[in-house]
Amino acid sequence: MRLVPRRGGSAPVISVLWLTAAAAAALTPGLLAPGDPSAVEPANRLRPPSWQHLFGTDELGRDLFTRVVHGASISLTAALVATAVGLVLGSALGLLAGFARGWTDTGVMRVVDVLLSIPSLLLSLALIAALGPGVWNVAVAVGLASVAACARIMRSEVLRVRESLFVEAAHAGGARWSRVLLRHVLPNATGPVAALAALEFGAAILAVSALSFLGYGVQPPDPEWGSLVATGRDFLREAWWLALLPGCTVALTVLASNRLARAVRP
Amino acid sequence: MTAPLLRVSGLAVRYRSRSGDVDALHSAGIEIAPGQTVAVVGESGSGKSTLAHAVLGLLPDAARIVAGRIDFDGMDLTRLHERAFTTLRGREIALVPQDPGTGLNPVQRIGDQVAEVLRLHDLAGARDAAVRTVGLLEEAGVPEPALRARQYPHELSGGLRQRALIAMALAGRPRLVVADEPTSALDVTVQQHVLDRLETLTRASGTAVLLITHDLAVAADRADHIVVLSGGRVVEAHDRGEVLCAPARRTVPRRPPARSDGDVHVRAEALVKEYPLPRGYEGDQVLRAVDDVTFELRRGETFGLVGESGSGKSTIARILLGLTPPTSGRVLVDGRDVAALSSRDRRQLRRTVQVVHQNPYASLNPRMDVARIVQEPLASFGIGTRAERRARAAELLDLVRLPAVLARRRPHELSGGQRQRVAIARALALRPLLLVCDEPVSALDASVQTQLVDLLVDLQAQLDVTYLFITHDLALVRDLAHRVGVLERGRLVEQGPVDRLFADPGHAYTRRLLAAVPGSRTPSAPTLPT
Numbered sequence: 001m002r003l004v005p006r007r008g009g010s011a012p013v014i015s016v017l018w019l020t021a022a023a024a025a026a027l028t029p030g031l032l033a034p035g036d037p038s039a040v041e042p043a044n045r046l047r048p049p050s051w052q053h054l055f056g057t058d059e060l061g062r063d064l065f066t067r068v069v070h071g072a073s074i075s076l077t078a079a080l081v082a083t084a085v086g087l088v089l090g091s092a093l094g095l096l097a098g099f100a101r102g103w104t105d106t107g108v109m110r111v112v113d114v115l116l117s118i119p120s121l122l123l124s125l126a127l128i129a130a131l132g133p134g135v136w137n138v139a140v141a142v143g144l145a146s147v148a149a150c151a152r153i154m155r156s157e158v159l160r161v162r163e164s165l166f167v168e169a170a171h172a173g174g175a176r177w178s179r180v181l182l183r184h185v186l187p188n189a190t191g192p193v194a195a196l197a198a199l200e201f202g203a204a205i206l207a208v209s210a211l212s213f214l215g216y217g218v219q220p221p222d223p224e225w226g227s228l229v230a231t232g233r234d235f236l237r238e239a240w241w242l243a244l245l246p247g248c249t250v251a252l253t254v255l256a257s258n259r260l261a262r263a264v265r266p
Numbered sequence: 267m268t269a270p271l272l273r274v275s276g277l278a279v280r281y282r283s284r285s286g287d288v289d290a291l292h293s294a295g296i297e298i299a300p301g302q303t304v305a306v307v308g309e310s311g312s313g314k315s316t317l318a319h320a321v322l323g324l325l326p327d328a329a330r331i332v333a334g335r336i337d338f339d340g341m342d343l344t345r346l347h348e349r350a351f352t353t354l355r356g357r358e359i360a361l362v363p364q365d366p367g368t369g370l371n372p373v374q375r376i377g378d379q380v381a382e383v384l385r386l387h388d389l390a391g392a393r394d395a396a397v398r399t400v401g402l403l404e405e406a407g408v409p410e411p412a413l414r415a416r417q418y419p420h421e422l423s424g425g426l427r428q429r430a431l432i433a434m435a436l437a438g439r440p441r442l443v444v445a446d447e448p449t450s451a452l453d454v455t456v457q458q459h460v461l462d463r464l465e466t467l468t469r470a471s472g473t474a475v476l477l478i479t480h481d482l483a484v485a486a487d488r489a490d491h492i493v494v495l496s497g498g499r500v501v502e503a504h505d506r507g508e509v510l511c512a513p514a515r516r517t518v519p520r521r522p523p524a525r526s527d528g529d530v531h532v533r534a535e536a537l538v539k540e541y542p543l544p545r546g547y548e549g550d551q552v553l554r555a556v557d558d559v560t561f562e563l564r565r566g567e568t569f570g571l572v573g574e575s576g577s578g579k580s581t582i583a584r585i586l587l588g589l590t591p592p593t594s595g596r597v598l599v600d601g602r603d604v605a606a607l608s609s610r611d612r613r614q615l616r617r618t619v620q621v622v623h624q625n626p627y628a629s630l631n632p633r634m635d636v637a638r639i640v641q642e643p644l645a646s647f648g649i650g651t652r653a654e655r656r657a658r659a660a661e662l663l664d665l666v667r668l669p670a671v672l673a674r675r676r677p678h679e680l681s682g683g684q685r686q687r688v689a690i691a692r693a694l695a696l697r698p699l700l701l702v703c704d705e706p707v708s709a710l711d712a713s714v715q716t717q718l719v720d721l722l723v724d725l726q727a728q729l730d731v732t733y734l735f736i737t738h739d740l741a742l743v744r745d746l747a748h749r750v751g752v753l754e755r756g757r758l759v760e761q762g763p764v765d766r767l768f769a770d771p772g773h774a775y776t777r778r779l780l781a782a783v784p785g786s787r788t789p790s791a792p793t794l795p796t
Contacts, residue, residue, distance in 0.1 A: 164628060165623050165625060165628040165629040166628065166629050166630055166631045166632075168589060168623075168629075169621065169623060169629050169630075169689070169692070170631070170642065170646070171589060172587050172589065172616065172620060172621045173616070173620070173642055173643035173646055173692065173695075173696070174613055174616040174617060174643055174646045174647050174696070175642070175643075175646040176646070179645075179646055183631075183634075183642075184631050187631075187633040188631065188632065188633055
């Protein structure tokens with residue numbers, strides 16, 4: 001794997017800068033926006049973007065920029081949890097299917113096929129219906145919906161790597177199957193999965209925001225990107241910035257992580 | 267002498283890459299008269315392919331001709347416009363590519379691909395082209411040409427595909443054919459047929475040939491004039507028959523003297539391995555990859571197993587290593603039947619039988635550094651502490667004559683020869699009694715091959731290890747084996763001491779193999795270490 005861009009160009013660099021800023025916002029929101037995201041200021045309601053209020057203010061006079069910065073923490077953490085759930089479960093399933101082959105493989109992959117046949121957002125909604133609303137349930141639901149894709153990639157990589165000569169050499173050298181799996185197959189199969197993880201992270205931000213937009217995620221007054229867009233929707237006519245600027249934040253973050261996924265491709 | 271058809275003079279080609287510019291050729295020059303065959307010989311990286319591509323105007327985008335000219339029939343090809351080149355290529359200068367596996371379009375019939383050359387250059391109409399294609403295939407030595415023309419590339423063997431490519435190259439009756447390693451992917455007997463056919467055809471039509479090869483013996487056999495490239499420069503040039511091979515020739519085999527006291531270490535008894543063929547292929551048929559093979563390995567000796575591709579030699583290696591079970595027959599190691607052992611005993615047996623694979627580029631885990639690769643078998647068996655293993659790895663690297671600084675490198679930072687040394691060190695880590703060498707040097711350049719063979723011989727003398735040396739290269743076997751077995755389509759047709767087998771081959775197939783070894787036409791160079 002290499003982190004250097006394929007050809008010269010600043011897109012990956014900008015992506016990294018943007019994601020670093022987003023991560024900083026998630027970890028220490030006070031640094032970027034020292035204000036209180038819930039501070040109500042009725043005199044300043046629905047003000048357009050200005051130097052005082054970079055993203056303008058909402059219907060209760062709260063500073064939108066502060067709310068977006070503070071929302072990063074919930075949105076990104078939820079997306080990270082979702083990606084981790086999908087990655088760990090999917091990789092484990094793919095590894096099992098690819099390495100065990102036979103009936104295990106057939107069984108696992110048919111379940112994966114069923115999962116793939118259901119639209120992922122619909123699957124997440126069904127899971128939330130079972131788990132109940134809440135940020136962490138949303139994250140887990142989004143993660144479970146992405147298990148299938150990870151499992152497929154992992155399985156195909158394992159099938160490729162296990163035929164390699166160095167795996168045969170490891171067998172000939174007396175390595176037990178667990179050692180072959182963990183030391184020889186797994187490290188060489190992770191490249192494409194890592195690229196997929198960056199891609200899934202972008203998709204997870206979008207899915208988490210979408211589910212929050214539908215009202216399944218955080219409950220007001222906590223800020224979250226999807227729910228900010230949802231509130232802004234009611235004021236589209238008089239205050240475009242309320243929906244548009246958090247929406248753009250989501251779009252740019254997804255774009256940045258997708259661009260980065262291309263750069264880390266092995 | 268007539269005016270040359272092709273004259274390359276002072277050609278310099280530079281590749282641009284991120285890590286800086288690389289000069290592939292420095293002022294290289296060759297001349298080819300009409301109808302003459304000139305061989306360009308060199309190891310990988312010598313610039314021979316760059317020269318071929320420059321003549322064809324097919325240099326990659328990153329390459330630039332920085333100096334010199336290529337005169338073909340009065341035109342300077344380095345200044346020729348791409349469009350003008352298109353009419354020249356195939357019509358005046360044709361290419362026989364290296365790899366018959368990828369040189370043909372897999373979704374087009376053979377006949378259509380040959381006919382396309384005729385159609386592109388307006389040499390024939392649609393109907394006429396089909397007829398002439400069959401004739402061209404027949405000329406190129408393709409049996410049943412009308413049938414083959416309707417087949418797809420995957421239905422043909424490598425030798426037949428290469429003949430189809432020759433038919434394509436000669437379809438436009440070019441005046442110059444560039445043959446870029448035309449037979450290096452083929453078995454020796456097939457190589458001989460293909461080269462014979464190419465020679466007959468080009469001599470008959472007066473076509474000049476630029477033969478690119480890494481094999482000095484092939485060049486000595488086929489060319490009127492030989493040019494040796496090294497590091498992008500012409501270092502030697504010889505006419506046919508000059509004793510250019512003399513310094514490379516070895517008069518004394520490198521193997522240590524045969525031992526008479528060696529007791530039988532490994533015995534393979536009536537080994538059979540069958541693979542089921544895909545169903546519906548004339549009922550339930552099986553492919554007999556190994557057919558009733560029996561041989562013995564005595565301690566400290568080298569047994570050479572010779573055969574062409576598909577002869578079952580790698581399958582035998584896999585059976586001996588316990589990676590695949592035989593369909594019937596048995597392997598006895600020190601008198602014990604391997605199949606009867608418990609799985610734990612069999613794993614212990616692994617310690618005594620180790621392997622060196624053919625392809626050093628694929629046999630090392632790319633995520634581990636050299637020290638860890640060499641320690642891996644020790645770690646698998648839980649031998650020694652971490653520090654002891656590290657010390658043993660250093661000792662092993664020293665044994666295969668690799669500098670200690672390489673221990674921290676990853677495989678991709680090593681050359682092919684260095685990688686193969688790492689593979690040998692790994693195989694020796696458990697102090698095995700038998701080392702199965704499956705074409706250990708065939709992926710490497712000739713000079714690197716020589717070094718590795720020397721290393722293997724020294725190691726045998728030092729460690730008293732038995733080698734099963736699997737190869738298609740008879741010259742190599744003659745150099746280091748004590749006894750030889752010849753495999754033909756899964757059957758061991760002949761086996762015996764190396765000197766007897768070479769001096770007086772008993773089986774017709776062995777005689778055919780010996781006759782096909784390149785270099786046999788040139789009396790001065792019968793045993794090239796190719």
